[in-house]
Amino acid sequence: MKGIISRNSSRTPWSGQALYTKAFLSVYDWFALGLHCRFIWQCPPSHVLELYNQHISRNHLDIGVGTGYFLDKCRFPMEHPRLVLIDVNPNSLAVAQKRLERYHPQVYRGDILEPLCINTPGFDSIGLSHLLHCLPGTMDTKGIVFQNIMPLLNPGGVVFGTTFLYEGIKRNPLANYMFWWTNLLGFMTNKQDSMDGLARNLKRYFSESHIELRGCGALFWALK
Numbered sequence: 287m288k289g290i291i292s293r294n295s296s297r298t299p300w301s302g303q304a305l306y307t308k309a310f311l312s313v314y315d316w317f318a319l320g321l322h323c324r325f326i327w328q329c330p331p332s333h334v335l336e337l338y339n340q341h342i343s344r345n346h347l348d349i350g351v352g353t354g355y356f357l358d359k360c361r362f363p364m365e366h367p368r369l370v371l372i373d374v375n376p377n378s379l380a381v382a383q384k385r386l387e388r389y390h391p392q393v394y395r396g397d398i399l400e401p402l403c404i405n406t407p408g409f410d411s412i413g414l415s416h417l418l419h420c421l422p423g424t425m426d427t428k429g430i431v432f433q434n435i436m437p438l439l440n441p442g443g444v445v446f447g448t449t450f451l452y453e454g455i456k457r458n459p460l461a462n463y464m465f466w467w468t469n470l471l472g473f474m475t476n477k478q479d480s481m482d483g484l485a486r487n488l489k490r491y492f493s494e495s496h497i498e499l500r501g502c503g504a505l506f507w508a509l510k
């Protein structure tokens with residue numbers, strides 16, 4: 287790991303990163319992506335993979351990496367891309383770094399809710415997959431994420447990702463039940479997250495943006 291790049295990298299134990307223990311990461315791909323995303327949130331991983339294939343560049347930063355599933359499965363536009371990973375949780379970073387070692391990723395521990403003190407050339411794409419719903423606050427306060435990544439994104443660069451929305455979204459009973467639990471435990475904070483809120487915050491920071499809804503999942507991209 288290269289180092290810690292934000293002031294407060296270890297947040298309260300029940301915040302959205304605390305779930306990512308070694309044990310949970312070992313089942314994450316089938317349990318969270320395979321089971322929950324497909325059947326409960328009704329946004330199968332294939333849609334997210336498609337988003338990665340459309341937008342990932344040869345010079346990519348991924349934030350909130352989990353197990354590195356999408357970076358492992360997606361098609362980079364070249365064999366040896368520049369790949370940098372940032373996560374607040376060292377377990378996620380270790381698992382993703384190992385899985386993606388063929389790309390020799392640079393790895394930093396940092397909290398995306400804080401300004402990132404990282405002295406590195408800019409990126410042409412930044413991925414934020416399944417990250418915003420893990421963060422505390424409302425969509426307007428989570429907008430700080432876009433402010434914090436802005437200095438790292440090259441002009442013309444793209445930010446893309448997906449997040450589970452709640453407000454104004456059609457949900458099945460199982461999704462209602464799971465959102466209730468995950469919000470109660472602090473693994474997710476999305477009860478006030480809506481399409482309008484996401485669109486408003488993307489428009490605040492980017493010249494062009496797009497959101498597509500699949501089940502409870504909002505798949506988005508935005509250009510600097």
Ligand SMILES: C[S@@+](CC[C@H](N)C(=O)[O-])C[C@H]1O[C@@H](n2cnc3c(N)ncnc32)[C@H](O)[C@@H]1O
Pocket residue numbers: 302303304306319349350351352353354355356372373374375378396397398399414415416417420421
């Ligand atoms: C739901 S996982 C998403 C993993 C992966 N991107 C995917 O789509 O499967 C959320 C990840 O975001 C990280 N995370 C949560 N809060 C964060 C924060 N404030 N700053 C950086 N990473 C954070 C967690 O540690 C975890 O690795």
